[in-house]
Amino acid sequence: MKVLRDRIIKEGAHLGNGILKVDSFMNHQIDSQLMREIGKEFARRFSDLAATRILTAETSGIAPAVSAGMEMNLPVVFARKHQPITMAADPFREKSVSPTHGNDVELIVSSEYLTISDRIIIIDDFLATARTLHALVKLVRHSGATLVAVGAVIEKVYAGGRSSLLDLNVPIEALVSIERVEGDKLIFNEPAAV
């Protein structure tokens, strides 16, 4: 996705240890037009899966998942990190680790919105170690729903998470893949100039 790759080249910053800052357009400030394009690209890649719901995790997964949902005419469920007082009893729960905060988090989804007849696309902002994605996959399994695809806006190939997802036997799509970082320079797995 060239427009996204160009934006990462222009505004993304490598903070060291493989940590990528994309706060100016994705994870703190959101470029709403870019986010619309991200949704369209997910829709293009996932259009023939007969999905019934998109599942994501708060916080940074919400914007890309909702944008994809708008394009695909699908409801979006976001796993919550804390159980609000409005949530029904006995939700599905899975432990994960926050990649940008470092602490253990629990992801919680009400059984009202993940059901055995669902066909689920999981969408998140990053595919890095895939710990959040694995927690979402487990939530899908708890519900008995069928996982049909996993999508991430940006893949950090160097974090190695993709290999752990291959056993799922579903399409794993990243809109942009960063092969590795060399100092301040991000090396993409496709040529930046198209």
Added chain:
Amino acid sequence: MKVLRDRIIKEGAHLGNGILKVDSFMNHQIDSQLMREIGKEFARRFSDLAATRILTAETSGIAPAVSAGMEMNLPVVFARKHQPITMAADPFREKSVSPTHGNDVELIVSSEYLTISDRIIIIDDFLATARTLHALVKLVRHSGATLVAVGAVIEKVYAGGRSSLLDLNVPIEALVSIERVEGDKLIFNEPAAV
């Protein structure tokens, strides 16, 4: 906004103590098409304010704010409750209280994305006690930016928050206003049948 009011009547649940559950279309599962209409309605009401950015708070403000941003071609900044490792030093901070979790929360915005030349629309899911909205207003003030409007998807008139916002002298818009609750019944401030 009739489509939203109808949906609240159909699926919203009063859990007691004025707490409204709208988890099936807004705060846990998101109806992406309804969210698109919510964005269009905010855009219609706020189109002539020459706004430069929309400010909201994670988590449930993100979807309506991004939808409005898509329609108004504006970037959206969401205040974070925890400072991620990617955030620049010395962000703006304000204390608030989570209405659905009950605990104290801090709202944090990087000074990179709220500047003195900005004209800010604040959008959140609920206008109830207005504590979150006041924290967002204070973040705008810290930055020196100009607040031009406040929008909420649903107003709980019975929670009384609006009166505390009137001194701001900006438009305060709620897409649907619930005057009061009588047992299980929600009383809207407009006739439900239009």
